[in-house]
Amino acid sequence: MGTALSHCGFRIEHLGSSIANLNEEELILEILSTAADHSQGARPSGLKEAQQVHVVNLRSPPGLESLNFRFREDVRSAWPDEHRFQASKRSWLVQIEDHAEGLVLQIATRNEERSLEAVALDLEDSRLAASYAHRFNLYSREHARQAGFDDNIPSIKVAAPVACRVVKSHMPALLPIGAACTLFPYEDREVKKFVFDGTQDFLELAQAFFHHAAFSSGGKELVCDLQGLEQEDGSLLLIDPCILRANAKMTMAHLLKGAVREDRGFGEAACLGPISPAAEIFERLHPKCAPMCKAFDPHRSSVKQKLGVCGLDVTCGLAK
Numbered sequence: 001m002g003t004a005l006s007h008c009g010f011r012i013e014h015l016g017s018s019i020a021n022l023n024e025e026e027l028i029l030e031i032l033s034t035a036a037d038h039s040q041g042a043r044p045s046g047l048k049e050a051q052q053v054h055v056v057n058l059r060s061p062p063g064l065e066s067l068n069f070r071f072r073e074d075v076r077s078a079w080p081d082e083h084r085f086q087a088s089k090r091s092w093l094v095q096i097e098d099h100a101e102g103l104v105l106q107i108a109t110r111n112e113e114r115s116l117e118a119v120a121l122d123l124e125d126s127r128l129a130a131s132y133a134h135r136f137n138l139y140s141r142e143h144a145r146q147a148g149f150d151d152n153i154p155s156i157k158v159a160a161p162v163a164c165r166v167v168k169s170h171m172p173a174l175l176p177i178g179a180a181c182t183l184f185p186y187e188d189r190e191v192k193k194f195v196f197d198g199t200q201d202f203l204e205l206a207q208a209f210f211h212h213a214a215f216s217s218g219g220k221e222l223v224c225d226l227q228g229l230e231q232e233d234g235s236l237l238l239i240d241p242c243i244l245r246a247n248a249k250m251t252m253a254h255l256l257k258g259a260v261r262e263d264r265g266f267g268e269a270a271c272l273g274p275i276s277p278a279a280e281i282f283e284r285l286h287p288k289c290a291p292m293c294k295a296f297d298p299h300r301s302s303v304k305q306k307l308g309v310c311g312l313d314v315t316c317g318l319a320k
């Protein structure tokens with residue numbers, strides 16, 4: 001825990017390498033869109049469109065660095081060649097005036113990616129992930145009820161970002177006036193990876209959600225980079241997940257790698273397609289099923305029956 005001082009209404013915090021000294025007029029954001037709130041699997045921020053918020057405290061705890069792992073060079077080369085997977089960002093834990101909960105402020109590193117159009121893509125992925133979380137939560141509760149268990153079971157929520165614009169800034173190089181950015185209702189100092197590159201410890205709820213989202217999309221989308229906070233009851237609060245669409249254009253590096261890979265079998269089964277990068281990613285990130293998966297998609301192993309990720313004996317339009 002760092003040192004916190006009150007100073008003329010300002011708040012100064014020293015946290016390792018990060019020091020912020022803001023007065024209440026120095027960093028002001030205007031909320032432009034709360035579109036990601038409108039999903040039942042979302043944790044809304046409580047912020048309102050057209051509201052101006054004063055950032056009174058800004059920190060960079062080391063635990064937030066994992067938000068940027070997606071944009072490391074070795075990772076980016078294996079993901080689609082598009083904004084959500086390629087545009088690196090800076091993140092801070094912030095507090096705003098008259099708002100009890102902490103938030104994560106995120107802005108693209110490069111100026112040309114600090115646009116409202118780019119931020120709208122961020123909101124759309126979180127909104128979609130939250131809609132999958134809602135479906136998963138409904139399914140989990142019903143499954144628990146049918147099994148005779150209490151339906152008060154761990155759930156998944158997605159921190160719903162709001163789109164903002166910088167109105168006033170004391171850090172114009174990092175947060176220039178007019179730039180678009182996002183605020184997430186997330187106040188923990190750490191973001192933990194749950195499903196990212198296949199090296200994470202197997203966490204059943206996150207893995208079951210990953211599979212369920214692919215299943216309920218008919219194999220058309222994967223909710224990737226599942227990261228955030230595991231709460232005391234086992235529930236997950238996710239922040240900034242991204243959606244991999246089956247028709248995404250992968251980077252050239254990935255395509256070259258995929259061209260020489262050996263077929264590992266999943267391709268035959270998946271509605272994601274026999275040579276789809278998404279099918280390969282599904283296999284890598286979800287190498288085995290959680291017990292919960294078996295209830296909604298018992299046919300993952302039914303390769304020969306062509307049931308695939310959808311679990312339905314119909315084509316999703318992606319399988320060949």
Ligand SMILES: [Zn+2]
Nearest residue numbers: 211289290293
């Ligand atoms: Zn599974």
